[in-house]
Amino acid sequence: MNLLLSDEQRELGSVAKAFLSTVSPRDGYVQAVYERLNGELGLGGLIVPEDCGGSGAGYADLAVVLEEAGAALLPGPFLSTVFAAIVLRELGEKEHLTAIASGVPATVGPLWGGGITATDGTLTGEALFLNGAEADLVLVITAEGVFTAQGTVSPVDALDITRSQARISFGGEPAVALGALPARALDLIAVALAAEQLGVIRAALAAIVEYGKVRVAFGRAIGSYQGVKHKLADLHCALEQAESIVRYAAWTADEAPDELPTAAALSQAYLGRACFQAAKDSLLLHGGIGFTWEHDAHIYYKRAKSDEVLLGPSRIHRAKLADLLEL
Structure with a gap:
């Protein structure tokens, strides 16, 4: 094992970081940014197989990119x-994977709770x-399997101002069945989200480390x-x-599939709370500046909280981890 x-x-990671440094989390979805992200860097099709127009990369590679996306709060x-x-x-x-590799935005849901x-x-x-209003391809998870369909999209106010959410309603619309949802897919989604959360923590x-060096209170830098x-x-x-x-969870996704369920459950049982705690402490340590709309501290806080509950409350992942470990 090499992590x-x-x-x-x-x-x-360096290439992704350099590109994302030019993107503002406050801008929301900018099509030109995604055209560059998919065209110049090919990040949209990173894990799409080569025969579908993608790079055919592994999940450890994807985790590197998602970490940088989280750090930059990519909208x-x-x-x-x-x-x-x-x-x-x-x-x-393959058909829809080819579309994603070409730059088509997509979404999948519900990620927990059904409906x-x-x-x-x-x-x-x-x-x-997540991003239901921007998605041209909608995958719907049901107890009967995964489908593609077009429903009625109603944008909703989201806590995270960098990523929209929408309520999609279906009232008997025809759907195309794609097959039963593999359990491994949900584990991989958990690992992908954890990689983004790692970037938010970092x-x-x-x-706050940089702020602690320059913010002076009572004649001393607050970091002292x-x-x-x-x-x-x-x-x-x-x-x-x-x-x-x-790193371990991403490694299992590529190299040790039998260990993936435990690693995925651990990643969300730990990362969700740790990410929110880091964002909260950063906000508080910034003091008054962290509560201003102009500062980015509150945006990290909102992204961290949104990510924490995106796949359901942390107790779900802790219970799953306990079951897998036979505790």
Whole structure:
């Protein structure tokens, strides 16, 4: 087992970071950004097989990119499209994978809790979909399998201002069945989300460390106070643990499929809470500046909270992990 990044993965991360440094999380979905992201960098089709026009990369490579996307708070439907690509890849569905590789934004849902049923080739019910309003391809998960269909899209106010959500309703619309949802797909989605959360933790910690060096209170930089130093040390330890968990989970996705369910459950049982705690502590340590609309600290806080509950509350993942470990 080698959890260290290869030279190629470090280069991939550097290229992604350089590109994402030019993107503002406040801009929302900008089509020109995604045209460059898919055209110049080919990130939209990173895990899409080569025979479908993608790069055919592994999940460890995807984790590197998602970490940088999380650190930059990349706005728009990148994560939702990655989730859809994971489901389609596990289903072996090539037509829609080819569309994603060409830059078509996609979404998949509901990611937990259900709400939509399939009967005789039609769908009924409603659920929230990440970036549902921007997606040209909608994958619907039901107890009967995975379908594609066009429902009624109603945007909703989301906590995370960088990524929209929409309620998609189905009232008997015809749907195309793609097959039963592989259990592995949900594990891979959990790992992908954990990789983004790792990037959020890293960026939140880096921001408050830099702020602690320049913010002066009572004649001293706030980073010199014991209460701040201890908090930053705790955050650094959390980051180190989070990185180990994500690297291991991504490795299992590529190399040890039998270990993936446990690694995926662990990744969400730990990363969800750790990411939100890091963003919350960063917000608080920024003091008053962290509560202003102009500062990005509150955006990291909102992304962290949204990610924490995206796949359901952490107790679900802790219970799954306990079952897998026979505790």
